[in-house]
Amino acid sequence: MAETLLFLTELMGLKVYDLKGRRVGRVRDAGVVPRVDPARVDRFLIGGELNWWSVRYEQVASISLDGIFLRDEQVTPYHDDEYMLRIVRDLLDQQIIDVHGRKVVRVNDVTFEIRAVNGHQDLCVREVDIGMRSVFRRLAQGVLPPRLIRRMMMRIAPNSIRWEVCNIVEADPQRRLRLNITHTALEDLHPADLADIVEDLSPEDREAIFESIDSEVAADALAEVEDPKIQANIIESLEAERAADIVEEMDPAEAADLLEELEDETSEAILEEMEPAEKTDVQEALELREDSAGRLMGSAFLLLPLSATVADATAAIRSKPDLVDTLTIVFLEDDGGVLAGAVPVARLVLADGTVGLASLALDETVSVPIGEHADRVVEMVDKYNLMALPVVDESGRLVGTITADDIISELRQE
Numbered sequence: 158m159a160e161t162l163l164f165l166t167e168l169m170g171l172k173v174y175d176l177k178g179r180r181v182g183r184v185r186d187a188g189v190v191p192r193v194d195p196a197r198v199d200r201f202l203i204g205g206e207l208n209w210w211s212v213r214y215e216q217v218a219s220i221s222l223d224g225i226f227l228r229d230e231q232v233t234p235y236h237d238d239e240y241m242l243r244i245v246r247d248l249l250d251q252q253i254i255d256v257h258g259r260k261v262v263r264v265n266d267v268t269f270e271i272r273a274v275n276g277h278q279d280l281c282v283r284e285v286d287i288g289m290r291s292v293f294r295r296l297a298q299g300v301l302p303p304r305l306i307r308r309m310m311m312r313i314a315p316n317s318i319r320w321e322v323c324n325i326v327e328a329d330p331q332r333r334l335r336l337n338i339t340h341t342a343l344e345d346l347h348p349a350d351l352a353d354i355v356e357d358l359s360p361e362d363r364e365a366i367f368e369s370i371d372s373e374v375a376a377d378a379l380a381e382v383e384d385p386k387i388q389a390n391i392i393e394s395l396e397a398e399r400a401a402d403i404v405e406e407m408d409p410a411e412a413a414d415l416l417e418e419l420e421d422e423t424s425e426a427i428l429e430e431m432e433p434a435e436k437t438d439v440q441e442a443l444e445l446r447e448d449s450a451g452r453l454m455g456s457a458f459l460l461l462p463l464s465a466t467v468a469d470a471t472a473a474i475r476s477k478p479d480l481v482d483t484l485t486i487v488f489l490e491d492d493g494g495v496l497a498g499a500v501p502v503a504r505l506v507l508a509d510g511t512v513g514l515a516s517l518a519l520d521e522t523v524s525v526p527i528g529e530h531a532d533r534v535v536e537m538v539d540k541y542n543l544m545a546l547p548v549v550d551e552s553g554r555l556v557g558t559i560t561a562d563d564i565i566s567e568l569r570q571e
Contacts (some may be wrong), residue, residue: 288316454557
């Protein structure tokens with residue numbers, strides 16, 4: 158085991174010596190100040206149960222299993238610092254998010270790296286340990302000599318997470334701000350992965366996540382949470398204004414499903430905070446039967462005039478990058494706004510830009526009325542092997558589409 162590494166289990170209780178080699182005390186905790194440096198231990202807390210002293214990182218001459226040796230004796234009484242993340246108190250045995258592995262893990266130990274800097278030694282957080290090796294270290298600490306523990310644990314496979322891919326969950330919004338804790342890394346995850354992570358967290362930690370991530374990301378993740386009760390609990394834990402920001406980003410049908418899970422008072426408070434256009438869309442969805450096509454459909458689609466060309470379609474697609482990953486059909490409408498055709502996106506690739514979309518349309522455009530029963534919708538998607546089934550209102554105007562993903566979600570719920 159490299160001598161440049163030190164584990165939290167070894168650091169705790171490590172003796173601290175002054176310039177004359179006299180023991181000052183033992184290490185009780187160590188603190189990182191993320192606003193200053195996200196990994197370097199800024200202070201060591203030493204002493205007993207009642208009287209704790211603080212030693213800053215630049216006061217440390219050397220660190221090893223033999224102890225911490227100081228380069229000066231200016232120890233000061235410890236006072237709780239709201240900008241400090243204490244390793245033992247705030248991290249050990251706590252749940253954190255492994256952004257790289259897309260999972261929630263519990264911290265069993267922490268690995269530090271000893272670095273020589275300007276005539277003294279720094280201690281920097283390197284990894285969070287979550288496997289059996291770290292469990293063994295904790296069980297054996299104080300029973301066996303540290304160097305013997307190191308030799309014995311080499312037989313156990315390591316399991317750790319790099320500190321830079323760890324995301325700490327802090328429920329207190331003020332403390333999150335002071336500790337400079339953000340969840341921007343979570344926003345880059347796939348919504349389904351973020352939903353899985355959220356489901357494994359406590360209610361307080363779920364609230365902390367949804368309070369701080371982007372509203373659109375929160376809406377996408379919330380839609381992927383399978384348990385309606387968890388969805389409702391998350392929204393109920395938020396202030397009405399914040400909840401409205403998230404609900405506004407959801408598809409109206411999904412938002413309606415969510416609001417129906419809430420108490421009437423909570424649902425009405427959220428609707429009151431929503432923008433007029435989004436509020437109207439959701440209220441219209443709430444008026445539909447839960448088992449209707451209107452409650453299955455999504456509102457993201459591309460609709461062009463019957464006279465449009467391939468070049469027009471290409472330009473329209475480029476103007477809506479959010480649709481690129483899911484767009485399979487371009488729909489057409491006549492001069493009266495009635496659904497008049499459907500063109501598979503693949504056909505656009507093979508055609509010249511001047512070709513009219515009407516000439517590329519499918520021979521028959523299958524659609525369903527907004528009030529159609531969900532069972533019938535499933536039958537039609539299966540019968541015609543559709544990737545996107547258009548939903549029309551009483552006038553024949555396109556109001557939404559039901560994708561294969563929507564059908565799969567419906568079948569899974571059943």
